[in-house]
Amino acid sequence: MNIVEPKIIFENENHKFILLGIEDSQKEGITTNQYLIVHNEEGVLLDPGGVHVFPMVLSNVVEFISPQKIKAIFYSHQDPDVSSSISLWANSTNAKFYVSGLWERFLPHFGVFDSSKLVPVKDSGGKITFSDGYSLDIIPTHFLHSIGNFTVYDSISKILFSGDIGAAAVENEGNIYVENFNSHIKNIKGFHERYMTSSKACKVWSNFIGKYDIDLMAPQHGLLYKKEEFKQFLNWFENLKCGIDIIEKIYGV
């Protein structure tokens, strides 16, 4: 078990991108990364995680910003490790919750929840806009792995939050970055082959993301990818056979 303290992975005079820490949840589920963007005096949380990590994430958030200043909480998709703490965040902040319109009617099943706080994102994507007009891009990432799935690009830090893309269930041993992509493949291969739905979905997203200038890819699980390792990852990912490409193998026939 390793816990990483909150770490600022990008900072300038009015903008911070923070890895809030990696919780010890090995007994309770897969370990997740939570991220906070602070722009001027406003915050945006990315995939803040499940119910059991809420106290840790909240206490890490308050090191950087008052919960009342969190204006948006983004969910890459509907999985419980992403979003099951939604009613706790709804009670602790005035944030709007950005999630695929496909999941709008499902999230209240995680608890009593005021659905007027939900901002359903269209399939073609959208933006999360701060008071000064700066906005984060919400990028279509469907079928990778959820049918209604998004990633987020922050053009100030040039960080791509990739949700489950690039995710690995791996001990970080204190380091938060992939050091050698080729030796990291063994940590991501099985997950991506089974949880990503098809090589076509991988290729469409890889081409779409190619127009963004990305210095760092930050997934919801495991290590982060710097520019060079991200390029190597994308090259591997866009050619991956997965999901329905290998359905006979999954069925065992």
Ligand SMILES: [Fe+2]
């Ligand atoms: Fe997921």
Ligand SMILES: [Fe+2]
């Ligand atoms: Fe996940």
